[in-house]
Amino acid sequence: MQGEPEVAVLRLGHRPGRDERMTTHVGLTARALGADRAILAGDASKSEGTVADITDRFGGPFEVELTDSPKAVIRDWAGRVVHLTMYGERIQDVETTVRECHADGEPILVVVGSQKVSFDVYEAADWNVGVTNQPHSEVAGLAVFLDRLFEGRELDREWTDADQTVVPRATGKKVVPADEE
């Protein structure tokens, strides 16, 4: 988020034709819950387009990009790397340390896999973190991790250059042009 060290989300293992929705949801969740950037590995141009389109309509700042070299992204990251995996240490045991590193100025790269993640990612990460040690969803794990990293501040972030804004309502839907907010 603005005024904080960068938080980026790296999505590994995208399989075109199979993973479009999951990868899109990873990207949209990263954007909605306070990350600054999503980096999608492999041929994920369709998901990239959807995330960019949402950013155009609902605001930023948020970047989405593709990479053919996810391992280089991890290796060259100038900060700390968190790999979310059901095999990792419990989030409740490591979140304070990660939060302190981020507060001390360290950019955080959050790595989320798809089906199978190679062992060198486990070794390259500063922390392997489990949002529970149960099998569920990389999207759910990312969401809980970001909400805890930012301690809810992401829910109050402001959006710039939006075309439209949703106005919270008890019932029904209200969407207004962004400049009428």
Place this chain on the structure above:
Amino acid sequence: MQGEPEVAVLRLGHRPGRDERMTTHVGLTARALGADRAILAGDASKSEGTVADITDRFGGPFEVELTDSPKAVIRDWAGRVVHLTMYGERIQDVETTVRECHADGEPILVVVGSQKVSFDVYEAADWNVGVTNQPHSEVAGLAVFLDRLFEGRELDREWTDADQTVVPRATGKKVVPADEE
């Protein structure tokens, strides 16, 4: 969770062949993050089977079932109904009230849609709640909602009748038979 009023998750709008993975992730997220039951509307037997299989292997208690009458499930719910939607009130504004109702003994039904949710669901819900008013993922919204409803207690829940257990590790994977934990 055991010893608390029931929390169930109702998944609306499943489209066979398109939504299998999203619906499965909704069910697995419900299980992993403290809900007692997932109710899947429509022909979601494939997702139901996957969630039941994970429960067999990694433990419960957790129930997953199908319904052809999601509106009856909402209408007949003996407790409070929360509908997660990007158009709803901000979670940070309503979560305390929902939590208090649950602590006072009210079962909670959490309704998550797919693409489009009909207006009578908005009207039938006690609260329409937005985990941000941004478009992202029903799985992410559900995850953050449950983590906040339970205030992290779900991360410490115990599992019974598991075949296998993942042991948290800083690096690598360790899975043991459940009775050797």
